[in-house]
Amino acid sequence: MNCMKLTLLVSGLLLGALPLAAQQAPALSLTCPAPNASTALQKLACEIRDLTMPAPTAGATLTVDARANGGITVRGWSGSTVKVRALVTARAATLADARALVAAVKVSTQNNLLRAGRANESLDGWAVDYEVLVPATTNLDLKATNGSITIENVAGTLRLATTNGSLALRSVNGDVRGQTTNGSLALQLTGESWVGSGLDVSTVNGSIDWQLPSVYAATILARTTHGKISAELNTKRKSVLPHNLAATLGKGGAQLKANTVHGSITVKQPADAPVAVPVSGE
Incomplete structure (x- = not known):
């Protein structure tokens, strides 16, 4: 299924299925670290920047690039624009040098790409974390290296990748693919079934915690190489082995995969x- 067809599918089926949290504008919560984050050898400077971007057109993708140092949180909301809070540290x-470094960091929002950099291209000594509100149906490409990625109440073609950080996915749908090397996975699904083509997420060095509603329809596949699997599912159609899980929930449906090595x-x-059970009257 191409991106355009997936976007139309999600737009038609998912807006009413998304939880109420996606229908309201969540408050932006990123704040500067406490003053005692500075040490005798290194002083910390911080700046909050609130920005607005146009939402991607149908079939287009919003890319958030937090490499090399920084994390990303994306939440769906009912607005038609993209709201961004960038935390530059x-x-x-010296404090003067730290403040000068913050001032030299430029955050760009051009061409559906959110990213930061310095004029001299140096990556030393600074980081930018992003908190982003997007329309509830938005295609996303989220990239980090030394930072975690969280996404909630969003449906679309979603791509998430980091190296040293966790992945947290809450109330997502669509065509979702994510990976990390050194970090855990936290999956929290909502609704009655998966809407879209499926889920495929993985880590190398990290555990996976997967929470599902009591009533849900999907095909669940999980695998670990050097760990154990624990499953408490409301279905008899399941195979639980020490390193593998396969289960059909409800009437089945989209294939949802999660894998780890260690x-x-x-x-x-x-x-x-x-x-x-109604009690009959005497």
């Missing part, structure tokens, strides 16, 4: 609520 021997996997659904 820098460390240097880590354990926990997959859990809350127990089904008991069905109330």
Whole structure:
């Protein structure tokens, strides 16, 4: 399925299925570190920058590039624009030098690309973390190296990649692919079923915690090489082995995969609520 067809599918099916949190504008919460984050050898300077970008057109992708130092949090909301809070930090021997380094960092929002850099291309001593609000149906390409990635209440073609950081996915749908090398995976799905072509996420050195609603329809596949799998699922159609899990939830559906090499996997659904039985009158 190409990006245009996927976008139309998600737009038609998902807006009503997304939780209420996606229908309201979440508050931007990134703040500067406490003053005591400075040390005797290194002083810390910080600056908050609030920016606005046009939302990508249908079929286009918003790229957030936080390499080499910085994390990314993206949340869906009901607005038609992209709101960005960039937290720029820098460390240097003196506070004046740290402030000068912060001032030299430029954050660009051109051509559906959010990224930062210095005029001399140096990566030393500074970092930018991003908190981004996007329309609830948006294609995303999120990149980090030394930072974590969190995404919630968004549907579309989603690509996430970091090296030293965790991945957290909450209330997402669409065609979702993500990977990290040194970090955990936290998956929290909502709704009654997956909407879109599927999920495929992996880590090398990290555990996986996967939470699903008590009633859900999908095909679940999980694998670990040097860890164990624990599964509490509301289905009899499952195969749970020490290193592999395969399960059909509800009527089945999209294939959802999660893999790790050095880590354990926990997959859990809350127990089904008991069905109330009417009591006949005498």
